[in-house]
Amino acid sequence: MRRIINRRPGRGGALFWGALPFLVACAGYGVASALRLAENPNDKLLPPLSAMVAAVARVAFTPDARTGDYLMWADTLASLHRLGLGLGVATALALVIGIGMGLIPYVRAGLSPFVAMLSMVPPMAVLPVLFIVFGLDELSKVVLIVVGVAPFLVRDLAMRTVEMPREQLIKAQTLGANTWQIVLRVVLPQMLPRLADALRLSLGPAWLFLISAEAIAATEGLGYRIFLVRRYMAMDVILPYVAWITLLAFASDLLLRWFNARCFPWLRAGKASP
Amino acid sequence: MSNVTVRDLWMEYPNQVVLERVNLEIPSGEFCALVGPSGCGKTTFLRLLLGEERPTRGRILLDGEPLVAEPGPDRGVVFQRYSVFPHLTVLENVILGREFQQSRFLGRLFGARRRAALEEARGVLEAVGLGNHLGKYPAELSGGMQQRLAIAQALILKPKILLLDEPFGALDPGTKAQMYELLLRLWSEEKMTVFMVTHDLKEGFTLATRVLAFDKVRVDPTDPGAYGARITYDLPLTLKKAAMGALAPVG
Structure with missing residues (x-):
């Protein structure tokens, strides 16, 4: 009998073991829902699949009676717009400040204590401030995502930049590079995939901040909708929304991973080496 | 001198x-x-x-x-490790010196000047015995080949x-x-x-x-x-x- 650390599932095996928890969760929900519904056909806590399909058909494929919008798509668009804007600004800040801090000693000396302190401010605690300063509409939500995510991205990128072998920077200088050329040709191309990875890790927090902000003050958005229909205990809407948000987050993670694999072939070359 | x-x-x-x-x-x-x-x-x-x-x-x-x-x-330099840039191919590693020298703002050459640099780099790589590995990334080279590349890279600026x-x-x-x-x-x-x-x-x-x-x-x-x-x-x-x-x- 071989040790368990040496036994590996085959292709089909990996697929089976990967699918198992999903199947168990779905089956568990189905059974629990059927049991509750058998007791009380009007139970709202664990609606059957049919009810969820009907709810999705209502919010996603029927125009809203009051506004004429397809609610789920309008919500998705609004949320993705805020998220994209917030993450975009945070990424740009990380690139400029992170690489600056990592590469230029004066920038590091000037900014690193400040950024370290800033990153410890709980973003949700400053949300009221953001609402007061930026108003209740789009800007405050975007700023919350930036405030929540940018310090992490900046610090991560600064650390990755500092970790670059000094040999590479010396070598570039002996090839006659000025600081700008070093940034452009040596540091930036090697930091972009690191940044994409950091961005993947910060997708979770970004959604958290987005939904929190939408829950408190918004007129559309995925988070807004969930908290709105909570008043009617509309689990048949909430659960598909949660699944949809999860799917969107998963897809953006996949997209970033694909971006790394596609645009930086040298990363894979590194892993293939002995 | x-x-x-x-x-x-x-x-x-x-x-x-x-x-x-x-x-x-x-x-x-x-x-x-x-x-x-x-x-x-x-x-x-x-x-x-x-x-x-x-x-x-x-x-x-x-x-x-x-x-x-x-x-x-x-002053050119070759270290024991990390002398070459992992994100550039063998050829790109060698023309980098020329690109830094001739393109102060972009650090990149295009057209005829790039072709000239590539031609020169091919010659240097041929001299160090890497003529058949021009498109590879450093991680795909053995230790000795990486050092040859590092030497070629240092030599292009004479x-x-x-x-x-x-x-x-x-x-x-x-x-x-x-x-x-x-x-x-x-x-x-x-x-x-x-x-x-x-x-x-x-x-x-x-x-x-x-x-x-x-x-x-x-x-x-x-x-x-x-x-x-x-x-x-x-x-x-x-x-x-x-x-x-x-x-x-x-x-």
């Missing part, structure tokens, strides 16, 4: 003297091996020549002019001085022998001054025209950092050809 003159050089760190009273006169075209026990300042001396660090006291002159105190294109920091330390004996041959050929073709740090005495004597041995002359047993290393032996190997001839049948 690339005479290197070192005058009364001291290098001190807090609580530690690394080098003391180093004086040297290296004429152009010399191949110097820096040998000595670990921690005796050979690498520090190389870093001073590179301009990565500044001496505490004393001066280094290159052709009579004080050395610019930061790394520059007149530096006056080539600094080598244990460049063959991580290579197996067979590969080392090939690298010696390559390095000696390039050195005689390019007429540059070479400084090579090595902890392998035999390597030093095989390659160099001059061996500089670093060691501490004075040691205070209660305070090991009190005194620094000096150049204890400065051996010009004028009979190198004869010596090499004598060595050849043996090994």
Whole structure:
């Protein structure tokens, strides 16, 4: 009998073991829902699949009676717009400040204590401030995502930049590079995939901040909708929304991973080496 | 021309003297091996020549002019590791020097100038035996091939001085022998001054025209950092050809 650390599932095996928890969760929900519904056909806590399909058909494929919008798509668009804007600004800040801090000693000396302190401010605690300063509409939500995510991205990128072998920077200088050329040709191309990875890790927090902000003050958005229909205990809407948000987050993670694999072939070359 | 003159050089760190009273006169075209026990300042001396660090006291002159105190294109370098850029292919690694030189803002060449640089790089890579690996990334090359690439990359700008920091330390004996041959050929073709740090005495004597041995002359047993290393032996190997001839049948 071989040790368990040496036994590996085959292709089909990996697929089976990967699918198992999903199947168990779905089956568990189905059974629990059927049991509750058998007791009380009007139970709202664990609606059957049919009810969820009907709810999705209502919010996603029927125009809203009051506004004429397809609610789920309008919500998705609004949320993705805020998220994209917030993450975009945070990424740009990380690139400029992170690489600056990592590469230029004066920038590091000037900014690193400040950024370290800033990153410890709980973003949700400053949300009221953001609402007061930026108003209740789009800007405050975007700023919350930036405030929540940018310090992490900046610090991560600064650390990755500092970790670059000094040999590479010396070598570039002996090839006659000025600081700008070093940034452009040596540091930036090697930091972009690191940044994409950091961005993947910060997708979770970004959604958290987005939904929190939408829950408190918004007129559309995925988070807004969930908290709105909570008043009617509309689990048949909430659960598909949660699944949809999860799917969107998963897809953006996949997209970033694909971006790394596609645009930086040298990363894979590194892993293939002995 | 690339005479290197070192005058009364001291290098001190807090609580530690690394080098003391180093004086040297290296004429152009010399191949110097820096040998000595670990921690005796050979690498520090190389870093001073590179301009990565500044001496505490004393001066280094290159052709009579004080050395610019930061790394520059007149001094090429090959380290033991991490000398090449992992995100560029072999060919891109080598043309990088030309791109830095000719495109100050973008650091990238296009069109005819890029083709010229590529042509030149192909020639240099052919000379170091990497002609068949132009499109590979460094991670796909063996250790010896990576060092060949690092040398090719350093040579494209025709530096006056080539600094080598244990460049063959991580290579197996067979590969080392090939690298010696390559390095000696390039050195005689390019007429540059070479400084090579090595902890392998035999390597030093095989390659160099001059061996500089670093060691501490004075040691205070209660305070090991009190005194620094000096150049204890400065051996010009004028009979190198004869010596090499004598060595050849043996090994």
